[in-house]
Amino acid sequence: MNILILGSGGREHALAWATAQNPKCDKLFVAPGNAGIATLATCVDLDVNSGEAVVAFARTEQIDFVIIGPEAPLAAGVSDALRAAGLLTFGPSQAAAQLEASKAFTKEICDASGAPTAAYAHFTEHAPARAYVEAQGAPIVIKADGLAAGKGVVVAMTLEEALAAVDDMFGGSLGAAGAEVVVEEFMEGEEASFFVLCDGEEALPLGTAQDHKRVGEGDTGPNTGGMGAYSPAPVMSDDIVAKTMDEIVRPTLREMARRGTPYQGVLFVGLMIKDGQPRLVEYNARFGDPECQVLMMRLGAQAFDHIQAAAESRLADARVHWADDHALTVVMAAKGYPAAYEKGTVIKGLEALPQSSTQMVFHAGTALKGDEITAVGGRVLAVTARAETLKDAHRLAYEMTRQITWEDGFYRSDIGWRALD
Numbered sequence: 001m002n003i004l005i006l007g008s009g010g011r012e013h014a015l016a017w018a019t020a021q022n023p024k025c026d027k028l029f030v031a032p033g034n035a036g037i038a039t040l041a042t043c044v045d046l047d048v049n050s051g052e053a054v055v056a057f058a059r060t061e062q063i064d065f066v067i068i069g070p071e072a073p074l075a076a077g078v079s080d081a082l083r084a085a086g087l088l089t090f091g092p093s094q095a096a097a098q099l100e101a102s103k104a105f106t107k108e109i110c111d112a113s114g115a116p117t118a119a120y121a122h123f124t125e126h127a128p129a130r131a132y133v134e135a136q137g138a139p140i141v142i143k144a145d146g147l148a149a150g151k152g153v154v155v156a157m158t159l160e161e162a163l164a165a166v167d168d169m170f171g172g173s174l175g176a177a178g179a180e181v182v183v184e185e186f187m188e189g190e191e192a193s194f195f196v197l198c199d200g201e202e203a204l205p206l207g208t209a210q211d212h213k214r215v216g217e218g219d220t221g222p223n224t225g226g227m228g229a230y231s232p233a234p235v236m237s238d239d240i241v242a243k244t245m246d247e248i249v250r251p252t253l254r255e256m257a258r259r260g261t262p263y264q265g266v267l268f269v270g271l272m273i274k275d276g277q278p279r280l281v282e283y284n285a286r287f288g289d290p291e292c293q294v295l296m297m298r299l300g301a302q303a304f305d306h307i308q309a310a311a312e313s314r315l316a317d318a319r320v321h322w323a324d325d326h327a328l329t330v331v332m333a334a335k336g337y338p339a340a341y342e343k344g345t346v347i348k349g350l351e352a353l354p355q356s357s358t359q360m361v362f363h364a365g366t367a368l369k370g371d372e373i374t375a376v377g378g379r380v381l382a383v384t385a386r387a388e389t390l391k392d393a394h395r396l397a398y399e400m401t402r403q404i405t406w407e408d409g410f411y412r413s414d415i416g417w418r419a420l421d
């Protein structure tokens with residue numbers, strides 16, 4: 001098959017790496033890709049948020065299958081354009097991707113399907129939202145309804161913080177994304193991520209992970225896209241997975257199908273677990289980044305078979321072949337991230353590192369300048385390893401980070417601490 005993957009992050013490098021290993025893969029294109037992806041696929045400069053541009057490219061290159069990595073093309077309806085053009089596509093329709101693009105929509109689906117989640121109220125106006133927050137008190141969670149690149153959620157420990165967040169969002173700090181606001185009960189517990197492939201009706205659990213969202217050691221400091229992750233998540237016992245499938249995932253899929261907008265793609269289920277009970281924090285309509293890196297490292301080439309089965313509505317017969325293993329990834333980011341950082345700094349030592357089924361450096365924000373690898377993003381590398389134990393995966397990943405010379409980069413030295421303790 002000729003395959004096109006949309007995106008340019010560590011997630012897409014991991015997807016391309018797993019796909020390239022599958023014997024079904026003939027030509028592999030990634031748009032726009034990055035310097036790491038360029039070593040195993042042809043990178044193409046395409047506007048991935050334009051259905052028209054992606055369809056035109058797919059026709060010219062005789063693409064058989066398109067895998068959509070990030071949320072922006074999903075929210076822009078690129079999957080609809082591709083399917084309308086008769087192209088096999090992995091990724092939910094624009095209507096189904098509302099599970100990520102609108103927090104209020106997800107809450108409505110939870111109400112309709114009985115999925116356990118935080119109590120909430122939805123506001124389109126400033127004054128009633130303020131009054132509600134004052135009546136509820138802190139801690140409380142304020143969420144912009146729309147996509148806000150990770151800046152749309154304020155977990156407020158004090159009433160002042162909560163009111164300031166409401167004022168900011170209705171004041172336009174997040175643009176249209178904050179024109180509507182969801183106010184949620186604060187949930188306590190342990191967070192985990194659960195990934196499920198969906199074909200509109202059937203669902204196939206693909207693995208669990210935990211990530212580290214805060215920039216600093218000990219999970220402190222500002223939120224980021226994720227500074228590291230590991231899989232599996234110890235808190236996701238068989239019992240919790242079964243409860244999540246029965247009480248949250250399947251009811252959601254039934255409700256989406258009932259509305260005429262069946263969900264096809266990967267469902268990223270963000271959970272809060274307390275006293276043996278999972279509750280939904282949020283859905284995303286894509287793989288997590290860097291969670292995808294640890295999932296792909298554990299699944300290898302079979303990941304592509306399951307992704308294809310989801311797109312072809314064949315998940316009823318799909319089976320994941322599990323090894324009893326662990327993977328861990330350490331994100332290397334540009335100094336300053338998640339605030340301002342320098343671009344174009346040089347990274348050395350990558351060529352000497354292993355590239356195997358147990359050790360891989362996935363590129364997230366790199367570009368080739370002459371024959372040097374330069375950093376062009378905030379999160380730049382995802383240094384990933386797999387082993388029989390989490391401890392060994394941790395050791396292997398950190399051994400690799402120490403061989404990378406990048407003065408303008410940093411990483412957290414405590415990825416996996418909760419699970420390793």
Ligand code: AMP
Nearest residue numbers: 118141153155184185186187270281282
């Ligand atoms: P989200 O963008 O919805 O994933 O939210 C970002 C982070 O905010 C989550 O990963 C949680 O750590 C936290 N969060 C979101 N909603 C809640 C909630 N209702 N209670 C506690 N923490 C939450």
Ligand code: GLY
Nearest residue numbers: 225226288289290
């Ligand atoms: N690592 C969290 C995310 O991809 O949203």
